[in-house]
Amino acid sequence: MFALLIRVVKHQPLMFSKLSQSYQFWITLALVVTVHLLVIFLALMDYQTMGPASSKKDVTETELVESDSPCDGKDLTGKKKEVVGDRVNLRVGPGTKFEKVTYVNPNDSDQELVARLESGMRVLEQCISGDWARVMVDRPARYKESHQGWVAREYLR
Numbered sequence: 068m069f070a071l072l073i074r075v076v077k078h079q080p081l082m083f084s085k086l087s088q089s090y091q092f093w094i095t096l097a098l099v100v101t102v103h104l105l106v107i108f109l110a111l112m113d114y115q116t117m118g119p120a121s122s123k124k125d126v127t128e129t130e131l132v133e134s135d136s137p138c139d140g141k142d143l144t145g146k147k148k149e150v151v152g153d154r155v156n157l158r159v160g161p162g163t164k165f166e167k168v169t170y171v172n173p174n175d176s177d178q179e180l181v182a183r184l185e186s187g188m189r190v191l192e193q194c195i196s197g198d199w200a201r202v203m204v205d206r207p208a209r210y211k212e213s214h215q216g217w218v219a220r221e222y223l224r
Contacts, residue, residue: 138194138201146192147205148223155184157216161199170213182214184222192223 086094157168168182184190188210190202200220204210 142195144192144194144200148190148192148200148202150184150186150188150190150218150222151224152184152222153186155218155222157182157184157202157214157218158199159216161196161201161217165217168214168216182210182216184214184218190218190223195220 158165159168169179170182172178172180184204188204189206191205193201193203195201196217198220199217200223201217202215202223204214
């Protein structure tokens with residue numbers, strides 16, 4: 068189909084030699100519009116399947132708990148740590164029963180993204196609770212505001 072379209076656009080008659088130029092123009096225009104509409108349709112279908120991060124919550128046997136657990140004064144550490152795991156989720160509380168931390172995509176204000184830590188990131192450990200630590204990203208600096216929450220301590224060194 069694309070070879071036919073390219074030949075028609077380059078004015079190389081293929082099967083249209085017996086048609087008037089007016090008909091050739093309209094057939095070419097119809098083919099071009101059809102291809103453009105197909106591309107737009109596929110792009111929209113791909114966009115719809117992505118969906119915002121907030122609609123993809125992990126639902127386990129227990130109900131998710133929404134809580135932004137602050138450090139309550141005990142077990143304060145203030146230590147600088149390095150992340151040793153890839154795509155480590157930040158949680159709003161100390162445990163997997165808490166929701167993942169999300170933030171607004173700076174390039175698309177209608178989309179929420181899940182805040183994740185990557186290997187090599189530097190964080191400030193604010194406090195600990197069992198096997199979990201409340202952290203805020205120190206480096207890279209662009210994540211200081213959006214990437215704060217609880218992470219399993221096994222991913223910190």
